[in-house]
Amino acid sequence: xxxxxxxNFGQCxxxxxxxxxxxxxxxxxxxxxxGQKLESVQRAGIAPRMKLVLVVVPVTLALAGLLWxxxxxQPKASPSETVEDALVHVWPWLEKS
Ligand SMILES: [Zn+2]
Numbered sequence: 001x002x003x004x005x006x007x008n009f010g011q012c013x014x015x016x017x018x019x020x021x022x023x024x025x026x027x028x029x030x031x032x033x034x035g036q037k038l039e040s041v042q043r044a045g046i047a048p049r050m051k052l053v054l055v056v057v058p059v060t061l062a063l064a065g066l067l068w069x070x071x072x073x074q075p076k077a078s079p080s081e082t083v084e085d086a087l088v089h090v091w092p093w094l095e096k097s
Contacts, residue, residue, distance in 0.1 A: 004038035006031040009055050 004023050006015040012034035014021065020041055023029050029038045088095045 003041045004029055005041050006034065006036055007039045007051070008034050008036040010059075012036065 003020040014033045
């Protein structure tokens with residue numbers, strides 16, 4: 001009997017835990033937790049790992065992008081501090097006398 005796995009990562013606890021769900025033959029292959037369609041589990045070994053990479057890499061990139069946005073956006077976020085002010089904080093000798 002084929003086992004299934006929820007791939008609704010980030011939304012469903014069963015997907016995040018990688019829990020395998022046994023589906024009775026003829027029954028609908030939907031997740032009992034979130035109702036998403038289930039993927040059949042590949043026993044080859046490489047496929048689940050590839051799926052993990054496919055999830056982890058975009059999440060890491062998204063986090064890095066978010067951090068970059070937060071740090072690069074900071075001078076713009078506070079109108080009192082310009083980019084020049086921020087540079088002067090780092091290199092005080094840049095300050096005009
Ligand atoms: Zn689910």
